[in-house]
Amino acid sequence: PANEVEYLFAREIHDLKLPGVRLAVLAACDTEVGKTIGGEGVAALSRAFLATGVGATVSTLWRVSDRASGDFLRHFYAALAQGQSSSAALRFAKLQLRRSQSAAAHPRYWAGYILTGSADMQTPRSTQSVAVTASALVFALLAGWLYIRRGGRTQ
Numbered sequence: 001p002a003n004e005v006e007y008l009f010a011r012e013i014h015d016l017k018l019p020g021v022r023l024a025v026l027a028a029c030d031t032e033v034g035k036t037i038g039g040e041g042v043a044a045l046s047r048a049f050l051a052t053g054v055g056a057t058v059s060t061l062w063r064v065s066d067r068a069s070g071d072f073l074r075h076f077y078a079a080l081a082q083g084q085s086s087s088a089a090l091r092f093a094k095l096q097l098r099r100s101q102s103a104a105a106h107p108r109y110w111a112g113y114i115l116t117g118s119a120d121m122q123t124p125r126s127t128q129s130v131a132v133t134a135s136a137l138v139f140a141l142l143a144g145w146l147y148i149r150r151g152g153r154t155q
Helices: 010-014 045-051 066-081 086-098 125-149
Strands: 023-025 035-037 041-043 056-060 113-117
Touching: 010 045, 023 066, 045 056, 045 113, 056 086, 066 086, 086 113
Parallel strands: 023 056
Antiparallel strands: 035 041, 056 113
């Protein structure tokens, strides 16, 4: 059926082998929310991606606005394309939204994005445009999945 929802589970991610992937951006709502395991911490999607060999992840702690996420990720990917590390690019994107004159200046729109893994992860200059394009494609796929999951509604 057209409205059938499909989910990606951590156990499915664990089956992937992604040792060459430097950064995975999980730009949907609540991607860092997971099950708390005593003595282990939170078992979220970022942890599953790190287990596959991904160097770092950017994920969200709560529901994020589609429009503000688009603005945030545009700044984030632009900073990556300029050679900034993933942690510097994340900081840059947060500051851009914080300093904006829009509603997205409120922390609820940008503070929920966190980096897990290597803070120094950089996209090699020779592959930056490919990485940014691939990341944009992943974002578009996640946004489409989220749109379908919500039954065609946006925030």
